Amino acid sequence: MNGTPEFYVVREGDTLSEIAARHHVSLAQILEWNPQIKNKNVIHPKDRIRVVAPSAGHGGGDEPFPGKDFFRPSVSSPIIQAMGWRLIEEGCSAYPDEPDFRWNEADRQSYAKFQRKLGFSGSDADGIPGRVSWERLHVPALHMSE
Template identity: 45%
Template sequence: MKTHATHYTVVKGDTLSAIAARFGTTVERLVEWNHIADRDRIPIGLDLLVAEPNPSESYVPFPGAGFFTSTQDHRIIMSMGIRLVQEDCSAWLPPEGPTSLWTKTARESYAMWQRKLGYRGSDADGIPGLASWTKLKVPYFNNEGD
C-alpha cells in the first residue's frame, strides 16, 4: 500500500468499497472526487484521492509522480494549471486554458515551471516532483468553485 496525505494508489485486489472502508469514506465520495466512470473497474496503479483535504492546510500536498499519467482527469490538475498560468509558465494557446486533464500541454507547462526554478535536463521533464510542487503552492479548490 502506497499512501500520502490524502491519496492512495490502487493495488491488485482492491475494490472501491474496501478502499472507502479503509479510509473512512464512502464509495460515492471516491467516485465523485476521482471522476470514476465505472465503479466496478478501477485500474491498478490509479492514484485516488481518498480523503477530503484538511481545511487547515493551505495547499494541495504532492500527490506523487505516479498521479500524473495520460489518463488522469482530476481537479488538482486544473488548479495546478491555473497556478502555472499565474507564474507565466503556460504552453496553452489562447483561448485554450488549463483543464483537469493531464495532457502534453500540461506537462510542457510544468516543464516551463521546472526550468523557471533552474532545473535542467531530465530534472525539467514536466513531471512534477516534491520540491517543485511544493514551490508552486497549488491551492485547494473550494466546493463552490469546482
C-alpha cells in the same frame, strides 16, 4: 468529488450579472472578489473572474504532492486544472486555451517551463512534477471528498 472551480474564464457574450447568477453569487460579491474590474459593464473574453470567495473554495493551504504516478493521461482531476492555473499565474503557460481536468502534453510543457524557471535542468525539468517543484508551485488545496 466536490471541488468548485474558483475562477471562470469569460466567453464571448458573457456579462458579469450572468456569470454571478450562474455561480449562485451576487454581482457585488463578484466585484468585491475581483478588484481588477474597474467597470462592471466591461469584461473581455479570456478574462479570468474569481467566482468563489478566496477562502471558501478550499479552506486555504496547498494541495499536497499527489506523487509522480498521478501525472499521466488517464488521470482527470480538478487538482490538474488548479495546477494549470498556477502555472499560468507563474508565467509558464504552454496552454492553447485554458487548463482542464485531464493531464496532457500542454500540462507537461507548462510544468517543464516552471521547472526551468526554478533553475532545474535535464531530467529534473522533464515536465513531470516532483515534490520540490510542486511545493514551490503552491497549488491551492481543494479538499475534495470522494
